[in-house]
Amino acid sequence: METVVVEGREGRTTDFVGELVVPVVTTYRDDKPRWAEFRLYRKPDDEGYVIWRTGNSLIYHSIDSDCETRDGRESGFPKRVRDLDKDAEPCLKCQPPWPDQMPGDTEVRAEEPRHTVSHCKNAAEVVDSLTWDPKTKRRVWTEPVSELLMAANKADPAFQSISQSPTIRL
Ligand SMILES: [Zn+2]
Numbered sequence: 001m002e003t004v005v006v007e008g009r010e011g012r013t014t015d016f017v018g019e020l021v022v023p024v025v026t027t028y029r030d031d032k033p034r035w036a037e038f039r040l041y042r043k044p045d046d047e048g049y050v051i052w053r054t055g056n057s058l059i060y061h062s063i064d065s066d067c068e069t070r071d072g073r074e075s076g077f078p079k080r081v082r083d084l085d086k087d088a089e090p091c092l093k094c095q096p097p098w099p100d101q102m103p104g105d106t107e108v109r110a111e112e113p114r115h116t117v118s119h120c121k122n123a124a125e126v127v128d129s130l131t132w133d134p135k136t137k138r139r140v141w142t143e144p145v146s147e148l149l150m151a152a153n154k155a156d157p158a159f160q161s162i163s164q165s166p167t168i169r170l
Helices: 123-131 143-155 157-163
Strands: 002-007 013-020 034-042 049-057 059-062 077-080 107-110 114-120
Touching: 002 049, 002 114, 013 049, 034 143, 049 123, 114 123, 123 143, 123 157, 143 157
Parallel strands: none
Antiparallel strands: 002 013, 013 034, 034 049, 049 114, 059 107, 077 107
């Protein structure tokens, strides 16, 4: 197994020894400016699992935008137009001009990738962490999470025993 370095919140990194249980699951589509990626790693010697979730975005807001993130913070971080991703797209709500209609040194607020790293003791905790929505306090089986867990179910015997639980249907 290799040492994996993952990005965490606010540019911090975490490293651990492990391997991907299943290939990365992504919701990327080329007509959607925001998408999520899910990576599930297994650590050696029954030390558990690591889930690395990334929210990606190509959206930028005007510099004086009132747009907020789901948790109520100002959307995006200041960036010059010339430093934007070549596929960057203006926010539909605050409607800044397209990049080629602004001087390169104009500042906008570009959304950046958001990373969440969760350490789990076992497969049950992985299922718990992936399906729990803290906002609504309910179990939510989103499409990418179902895809990831179904793949894990095939790749790792620890997930097979969980899928036989009556409350969890994979
Ligand atoms: Zn906006």
